Amino acid sequence: MSRMQQVTVLGATGSIGLSTLDVIGRHAEQYQVFALSGFSRLEQLLALCVRHRPRFAAVPTAAAAAQLRAGLREHGCSTEVLEGEAGLSAIASAAEVDVVMAAIVGAAGLKPTLAAVEAGKKVLLANKEALVMSGALFMDAVRHSGAVLLPIDSEHNAIFQCLPGDYARGLEAVGVRRILLTASGGPFRQTPLAQLAEVTPEQACAHPNWSMGRKISVDSASMMNKGLELIEACWLFDAAPSKVEVVVHPQSVIHSLVDYVDGSVLAQLGNPDMRTPIANALAWPRRIDSGVAPLDLFAIARLDFEAPDEQRFPCLRIARQAAEAGDSAPAVLNAANEVAVEAFLAGRIRFPEIASMIERVLDQQPVVPVASLDAVFSADQRARQLAGEWLSRHDR
């Protein structure tokens, strides 16, 4: 047996972070928690430190660090506390670390995730926004550093499992006709269109199949999540947007499929529980127990499929256009969406306005090349500013 793997969990207090720690906890002889990060849920982070005894914990500010240190002292826990962006990058790239789970939500995850990639780590990518924002730079960094990038998003993990080991030769070279990206359709798949303007954040966050953080839950309800995943798939598997088709599959049992030129279609199935892709990526290329119950096909009995309704889900069309436009467009899409989702969760805009606001910001911002991280962040900042202006006009 090889030595213990040292794992950093970025975004440990979130839904993916907790599922990761659950899987790690089942294999304490193989994985040791090296570092954890949290942002606002400091009590939760303290409890995780007490349970997993990491060498380091990272928090956003000096005040948060002081609070966490006091708690750690009370529990006799020797975890060292680091602060700010520098702290996150340090725990993502430390020499002792083997595996980094990138599970911070949104653009805030880009720098630490990239730090892990540049340090050549095995990177388990949940933070899809990082890849959407900076796809070309991100994948270049993976190639240069020799990092091992493994997808955690259930669909991308499924596609990864259905592809041959040498898929990096090119999808065409390995006989792939297209990728079929499945989508549940979220909580509003059948809500009468006229009622969408009245739906609440609580309804949007009540996903029928998955339990997730609030931002991705709203993205799932608007199907922007599938749009971001389309862009994510294009980068991960070097596919043109036209090669990725979205299939609505309400049961979330098939997590995605790969269609080959000989007519074979390979799918990955499982209960909708993120511990499966997490365990798959953590142990890859081996398999370990994830704690997920075996799939009971008799209980499921049937699997349904339908085409996505673009009138109901305009975000999917908008994201596909941004994928085709390339360059800065996906970063702008992502930033405008982050502002829109936050505004919806805060009760400032109605659900259908998420799409209108994003489309307006994309229309206002020319597509420019993004050859550096600075260019990515300047596109991101400009989009946030335009989205903020849209919001203040809207509030008046």
Ligand code: NDP
């Ligand atoms: P959560 O909201 O549950 O967790 C987000 C994590 O990021 C928390 O640890 C949070 O800290 C931390 N965080 C939030 N804002 C910041 C910030 N500005 N700086 C540093 N850390 C921050 O989200 P999920 O776990 O659901 O999702 C995480 C990522 O994984 C997302 O990119 C999502 O798209 C992706 N993903 C999630 C899936 C799921 O099933 N949940 C499925 C597929 C992908 P704190 O809680 O302490 O504030």
Ligand code: MG
């Ligand atoms: Mg997904």
